[in-house]
Amino acid sequence: MTIEIKQVDAVVVGGGFGGIRLVGLLKNKLHLKNVVGIEKGSTLGGAWYWNQYPGAHTDTESWVYRFSDDRDPPLWNTRYLNAEDLQVQVTDTANKTGVAPDYIFENAVTSAQYDAARNQWDITTDKGLQFSATYFVTALGILTNPKIPKFPGIDSFQGISFHSARWPKGLDLTGKRVGIIGTGPSGSQIVSKIHPIVKELTVFQQRALYITPVNDRPVSADEKEEIYKNYDQIWDSVFTSLFAMGFDESKKSALEVSKEERRETYERIWNKGGGFRFFYETFNDLGTSLEANETAAAFVRSKIAQIVKDPRTAKLLQPVGPYGGRPLCTQGYYEAFNEQHVSLVDIKSNPVSKITATGLELQDGQSFEFDVLVYATGFDGVDGAYRSINITGRDGTLNEAWKAGPSTLYGVSVSGFPNLFTITGPGAAFANMLPSIELQGDFIVKLIEEANRRGGEVPSVEADANAQAQWWETVQAISKQTVFDKVKSWLQNDNVEGKAKYSAFFLAGLHNYRAKLEQEAGNEYQSFVFGQ
Incomplete structure (x- = not known):
């Protein structure tokens, strides 16, 4: 041939x-x-x-x-x-x-x-x-x-399971029992979106991450007109900045301002929304100084403690160590854990032992059952x-x-x-x-x-x-x-x-x-x- x-x-x-x-x-x-x-x-x-x-x-x-x-x-x-x-x-x-x-x-x-x-x-x-x-x-x-986990029994699950990057078209989760393994960008965004419609949502966390609100919203016709009026300047700022996000990156150190000003800055940008804005529009040394970085990390941890009502869950959600990596953002992630049908499971101290026909089992023998199991395990x-x-x-x-x-x-x-x-x-x-x-x-x-x-x-x-x-x-x-x-x-x-x-x-x-x-x-x- x-x-x-x-x-x-x-x-x-x-x-x-x-x-x-x-x-x-x-x-x-x-x-x-x-x-x-x-x-x-x-x-x-x-x-x-x-x-x-x-x-x-x-x-x-x-x-x-x-x-x-x-x-x-x-x-x-x-x-x-x-x-x-x-x-x-x-x-x-x-x-x-x-x-x-x-x-x-x-x-x-x-x-x-x-x-x-x-x-x-x-x-x-x-x-x-x-x-x-x-x-x-x-x-x-x-x-x-996609990074697929190598859990024993991963092929034995009788429900619907998949990596988050291979989400089935048209899948309806209404009234389903859902398990999500992973709390990075994909996992946190999925939790934020699906928790209002599912029957039960169990989130398995290997490591807590710093997540800020995205605060998405409609952009009005007047705002669009203003953006387009200044588009040349916006694009100039993109190509002459560090991270090309179209906003003015801070030129101040987190350590050169008062504690009050620092908190006001974090609060203002937290409410404005956006992970990159929180990391780069607040202060200029969060990525280079561990001392400065800790001020932002402590602020996010305090926000988690303020938002999440259950102290044990709040503690699990509070990250340890520097705030870094890809700055994460989504809407309503921490608030989701105040819902009765949403639970958080720590799999760092109690890892997944195996996937079963009906769900999964942890190292200590605790078992969970799901209709849908999502591997939000990254790439x-x-x-x-x-x-x-x-x-x-x-x-x-x-x-x-x-x-x-x-x-x-x-x-x-x-x-x-x-x-x-x-x-x-x-x-x-x-x-x-x-x-x-x-x-x-x-x-x-x-x-x-x-x-x-x-x-x-x-x-x-x-x-x-x-x-x-x-x-x-x-x-x-x-x-x-x-x-x-x-x-x-x-x-x-x-x-x-x-x-x-x-x-x-x-x-x-x-x-x-x-x-x-x-x-x-x-x-x-x-x-x-x-x-x-």
Whole structure:
């Protein structure tokens, strides 16, 4: 049987914001004629296709959770967008940029092999499609590889069970007995949304986390008009700030103000809502000073004690240690535990022993029964999505190259893998994802243009090995100076058993990341190797 191999200019893996942005740039800026997008889901959306659980929403305000050059009248009507809204926005953006027809769905890329003799990537999907491409772009997302727990008996449950990122379409939880394992972003958002309709809700907590209110609300026509009137200034603030959220980040230390002013500031931003606002709009050293950080942590713990009526539950919900990692926010999470049918179970001191046909059993023999069991157990983040694709470069596989840590240059290029570009790859900036994607996409376009300018039959570009190692050392050194390094999370790659701890992100802010990319361009891309 003859297998058809389709010759194309580029293959882009991923149908989320990163994927559609790169397909658009390759087509519309570089004018490549044959660009193929491949998405394993049945439609566009990326993370917002898969994460359709109740309560799923962005924690970046809607007017800056888009690309800065999309100035059409907004589709959004609320301060934050839920997953369904975001999937619509991905599709709308893809339609406006003309890339939607370039996508193939329900195909997962399983292998990508670089042929040095031809300077081509040979790419295969699980449905048997094969492509030969000059450029291979991975826009896999940072939270797309679900971390499934390895509880004994996990396949024995007779009810409905699933990971939160695989929520069944149309599932009605009204009157059901529901168990949720995990209290991170997904778990806390699900609890907040479903507790009014279920019969019983049991939340199994491994570790208490700091969660602030999101305070979502409708945005009036007058507010929209004001936002659009000042849109240029808003976007300027996005690209010149640390975390690109579209608000003024504080320039004050938590330690330079009085106790009264500090509490007033925390109270005001708590009521305004938003996890990133609470972490970065209050004071400028919550991420770098443990002493300053403790003032915010103590405030959140005091709020929990104030909100949750049962002292024992309140104590369990109060986190221990620094406030760090991805700042979490949702609406009414702590208030949910005041309901009689909602209970909290500590599985740090009394772990899950096994999953049973009717529910689960704890180490001390205590058992629970459910109709629905949800594993809100997070993700093997950032580099985790790459583990399911056999990517082989000039000298070996990506897994081998990343054995000591998933080192990249600027989160976009890997030594030994010519013409492979990784959108939001390990070592990229920790900030609002869409502006980050913009910067990376524009930089990749310039790299390809530079490779073409330098000539060669089939031009290529890859990270210089020494420059890549220096960047990775810089990323890790910066992380060591922050509170994030002291908090267990997927940001530090220590939420998955067996993986070595490392910082997955450049934590010095988007404006410093942008300056580094501009410096690289000004130095004629001396940190890259161009083929001839």
